[in-house]
Amino acid sequence: MKRLLLVLLFVEVGFVLIVLPWSAFWDRNYFAQLAPFLQSLITNNFVRGAVSGLGLINVLVGLGELLSIVLSRAQDRPPSITS
Numbered sequence: 629m630k631r632l633l634l635v636l637l638f639v640e641v642g643f644v645l646i647v648l649p650w651s652a653f654w655d656r657n658y659f660a661q662l663a664p665f666l667q668s669l670i671t672n673n674f675v676r677g678a679v680s681g682l683g684l685i686n687v688l689v690g691l692g693e694l695l696s697i698v699l700s701r702a703q704d705r706p707p708s709i710t711s
Contacts, residue, residue, distance in 0.1 A: 631697050638690030645683025649676035 648654055654676070660667040669675060 631693065635690045635694045635697070638686050638693065642683045642686030642688075642690060645686060646680045647683075649679045 649670075655671060657667075657670065660670050
């Protein structure tokens, strides 16, 4: 059960990191408005792409963990009658 929650966390954080840099929320960030140099940094498309890339890595790690869970459960099954 804990591993499924970990998968859910990785996938959810990944999707947020993929979508958030391209939303209007990213442009109207309170902290970025306090410092003009920070505003120009985080609105740079390369920075947005890097954050989205981290999100993609999170999603892939989550899916890899899910695959690991499925494969480990498949190996724990007792053999069927026909095999």
